[in-house]
Amino acid sequence: MTATRLLLLAAGLMGATGVAFAAMASHAYAGTSLSVAATMLSLHAPAVIAVAIGRKAGLLADLPARIAAWGLVVGTALFSGDLALRSFAGIPVFPMAAPTGGMVMIAAWIGVALAGAAGGRREG
Template sequence: MSVAGVDRALAALACLAGLLGVALSAAAAHIPGADSLKTAAQFLLFHAPAILALIGFGTAGLARIGLARTASGLLVLGLILFCGDLSVRTWLQRPLFPMAAPTGGVVLMGGWLVGILCALVPVRRTV
């Protein structure tokens, strides 16, 4: 995959997270006691714009693109694990796999940590 393709893929995954967040919000509104589904929807909706912003900063040269992609990738992976586990538990009454949600939560925190580095580590400028 090309460099631009990676950014496009991450942006598409961010938009997919937003779409799924809206869909899970609607589903949770119709399922009594679906608090886990509401949580998954909120996480998807909160993280989708963050992923788009990180990729945007990286491609605009406002942040190191490698850090931006790493942070974005960690956020996507964390969402898959965390929200995937909460959703599977709601609908199938079993976990995605043992410790999937806690692992996803730790990966999400790692993504935010790399996002901090993305904001604080200066971009290399060539003159």
């Protein structure tokens, strides 16, 4: 499976999980931070798709775009996973997991900006 296909798979799973968490947050887990996890997953899933396709289309510099896309996946999973585990079981993934995931997401967004500024094979 190619890197692009893996990123699209990850994005699809992120989106599906975001919708599931949103439903749970409005019913069984109302008032918890699960809604924040749902928002982060739902927001970053299409961003991963856009970066993966932009890299594949040659609009973004390849290596920075790959790193940024995977940073969005990992950072969002860590951030949202920590909030979800805290909502479901009252325990963190590990101390400072959510802030670490948030910092990874911020760095990944900067990577997206750099990948766009550097440009890819095609000028647009």
